[in-house]
Amino acid sequence: MRLFQPTLLLLFTSYVTAHMALRDPPPFNHPLNPNRNPATPNDTTAEFPLKDKSFFPCRKYLNLLDKPEGKPVTKWTAGTTQKFALEGTSTHWGGSCQASISYDRGTKFLVLHSYPGTCPRRLVSDSQEFNFKLPAELPAGDAIFAWTWFNREREMYMSCSPITIQPGSSPGKKEFLDTLPEILVADIGNGCSTPAGHSAEVLFPNPGTAVESITTRKEYPLELPKGNCGPTASGVGSPAPTQGGNGGQGGSSTPAPGSGAPAPTGQPGQGGGGKTKTITITVVPGEKFDATSTVTVTASGGAPPPPPQQQQHNKGNGGKKR
Numbered sequence: 001m002r003l004f005q006p007t008l009l010l011l012f013t014s015y016v017t018a019h020m021a022l023r024d025p026p027p028f029n030h031p032l033n034p035n036r037n038p039a040t041p042n043d044t045t046a047e048f049p050l051k052d053k054s055f056f057p058c059r060k061y062l063n064l065l066d067k068p069e070g071k072p073v074t075k076w077t078a079g080t081t082q083k084f085a086l087e088g089t090s091t092h093w094g095g096s097c098q099a100s101i102s103y104d105r106g107t108k109f110l111v112l113h114s115y116p117g118t119c120p121r122r123l124v125s126d127s128q129e130f131n132f133k134l135p136a137e138l139p140a141g142d143a144i145f146a147w148t149w150f151n152r153e154r155e156m157y158m159s160c161s162p163i164t165i166q167p168g169s170s171p172g173k174k175e176f177l178d179t180l181p182e183i184l185v186a187d188i189g190n191g192c193s194t195p196a197g198h199s200a201e202v203l204f205p206n207p208g209t210a211v212e213s214i215t216t217r218k219e220y221p222l223e224l225p226k227g228n229c230g231p232t233a234s235g236v237g238s239p240a241p242t243q244g245g246n247g248g249q250g251g252s253s254t255p256a257p258g259s260g261a262p263a264p265t266g267q268p269g270q271g272g273g274g275k276t277k278t279i280t281i282t283v284v285p286g287e288k289f290d291a292t293s294t295v296t297v298t299a300s301g302g303a304p305p306p307p308p309q310q311q312q313h314n315k316g317n318g319g320k321k322r
Helices: 005-014 057-066 175-180 308-312
Strands: 022-023 074-077 081-088 098-104 108-113 131-133 142-149 157-165 211-215 274-282 292-297
Touching: 022 157, 057 142, 057 157, 081 142, 098 131, 108 131, 131 211
Parallel strands: 074 157, 108 211, 211 274
Antiparallel strands: 022 081, 081 131, 098 108, 098 142, 142 157, 274 292
């Protein structure tokens, strides 16, 4: 037994220390996953970036959904505050993450919360737990929670965990899912790339309405990705739905919620007034904010203004750390 214990410790250590990975809720085939088949070898690459788009989504683990190893590991109630936790020793000095959910076995991952420039925390000694609120409108049922991360080295990481959403105080609505944008998919050979040169962290083009804003250690600017970064880039993901104008009787179509496309401007004599949207931003306590702030963005025709986090964070130090 004395000879075997160090071996177990070595196997577990190799799982978590090379980069960063999701620890809680436990992902597929994670040592802490209660449904993991003990006969299955440890995935010693789980904390490494996706090699290419064949590993998207969920590092090819969705084939476990119909097996005992793919049963939900936790139950979350719609409308409640939850958290995810990361593990590892190489944060790459930060980056940008998204927390998302899929109800269709991984065809679409819909954004629950975005963390541009704040995830992982830059220091390993910092807390690597991240809070987010589940929308009250989420429908009940089995789902997949996903954590995705982009560092400044053009790498995409992804870990997935099977979960169950329980009904909250208000009934969930499947139509609500159409209002959530899909996650950013980049740096896996799909035609979309995050900023180059290690000098900027990615600004999500479709962050959703829950965005954590960085107020401390502002060392890098936030920049949008480049290339074909829509939900259908190079066959990854699926197209966002659109609605026909004039009540389905023809005419111009309006962009799908969260698609990132600007709303059509009004033609002369046809109105085209402004629209107001309230975006709730959960911020890291720091020099300017201490709690949740509400930002109202008003757009009147033409392209919409940049996201609030882009307006606030347009400075960096050139990326001296990697």
